[in-house]
Amino acid sequence: MKDTEPGRSAALAAFDRSLDRARTACTVLDSTPSRDPSRSEAVATTTLRFHLDGLRVDLRLRADGDLSSLSGLVIGDFDHVEVCLRRPEERLRLFVRGDGAFHAEGLRRGPLALTMERPDRLPMVTDWFTI
Amino acid sequence: MGAGVPDQPRGDIRPGDPRRNRPYSGTSGDVSPASEPVPATSGPTPRPDAELVLAACNGDAGAWEEIVDRHLPTVNRIARSYGLPRQDREDAVQTVWLNLNQHLPGLRHPHLLRAWLGRVTRSVCGRQRERLRRLVPVDPHRLAGGATVSDVEVEYLRKERHAELHRAIDALDPTDRRVARQYLDDSPDAVPLSHRTTANERRNLFRRLRRSLATTDRTKGVRDP
Structure with missing residues (x-):
């Protein structure tokens, strides 16, 4: 079974205890993708919202063909926040503007999650979702 | 799926216990829940889910x-039941x-891990399926061409069918004709037909309409030279 069961190596690779201290932000909105009727290309937009401890993260995912882009906004009580984009076996730190906006593009399909870190606070993680 | 403080003990092995990261000896008094598989052969007793969860939390990759x-296998079976393309299924799993x-x-209930996994798999796969449903592939040439030019023959046949339907409705008695016309009224303000007629009335109407359309078909060659 072990060699033939599909997804076994990916499931084993998911094991990571480095963020056990982090708190999980609740998903409070997860809209189904909608296509922009004004555009001829197959662009679909999904909106997600996470919330924890007075911090809200709004995400807009745009799937454009094989690649996706992500625009986000962190709203709430913070002077400085670091946002990292987590992929399996990959971690990408995003530049967060003064107003809390961040952006990433050229994202391949697959699972994705975010971590938010504020000074003197426990890190926050979002649930994994698929783009 | 929110994180929370577990409300019950996770097996009988504590973090400081030296047995924690050793292979299970089968001597623990912990009883496997009835839902967990019991091996048919007399090999080592499989560790209960709650114990495995606790060990994994403590960094035991085994x-x-x-x-x-x-x-x-259970997660894969549930994911396959959603009929997703292979790549999407693998992403979901x-x-x-x-x-x-x-x-x-x-x-909160590590001994109910199987149920937790089933619920999360269904949620993730459902979301993935919904995503695919919204992304219906279209021919880019059709989109680039702007308004589609319908085939003349198809358009003619559509109009002919429309005319035949209305001829059949005209042949109905006045009450049925009114109901049939209301049924065809798809304007936003129109009240659904089901609110105005009973199921029997609708069934009888459709039967008469079908009979009338069949008559129209038989006489079509005579009336449309």
Whole structure:
């Protein structure tokens, strides 16, 4: 079974205890993708919202063909926040503007999650979702 | 799926216990829940899910591997039932395991791991299926061409069918004709027909309409030279 069961190596690779201290932000909105009727290309937009401890993260995912882009906004009580984009076996730190906006593009399909870190606070993680 | 403080003990092995990261000896008094598989052969007793969860939380990769080997077939079976394309199914299954890894320390009922995995798999696959449903592939040439030019023959046949239907409705008695016309009224303000007629009335109307359309078909050659 072990060699033939599909997804076994990916499931084993998911094991990571480095963020056990982090708190999980609740998903409070997860809209189904909608296509922009004004555009001829197959662009679909999904909106997600996470919330924890007075911090809200709004995400807009745009799937454009094989690649996706992500625009986000962190709203709430913070002077400085670091946002990292987590992929399996990959971690990408995003530049967060003064107003809390961040952006990433050229994202391949697959699972994705975010971590938010504020000074003197426990890190926050979002649930994994698929783009 | 929210993280929370577990409300019950996770097996009988505590973090400081030296047995924690050793292979299970089968001497523990812990009894496997009835829902867990019991091997037919007399090999070592499989560790209960709650114990594996606790060990995995403490960094035991072997326990995680046992969890994966025990439950991956179930997760895959549920994912396959959603009829997703292979790549989407694999993404969904991977997302389930990533979420389990993340929620492992906060699982309230680790002995119900199978149920948790089933619920999360259905949620992730459902979302993936919904996503695919919205992304209906279209011919880019059709989109680039702007308004579509319908085939003349198809348009003619559509109009002919429309005319035949209305001829059949005209042949109905006045009450049925009114009901049929209301039924065809798809304007936004129109009240649904089901609110105005009973199921029997609708059935009788459709039967008469079908009979009338059949008559129209038979006489069509005579009336349309």
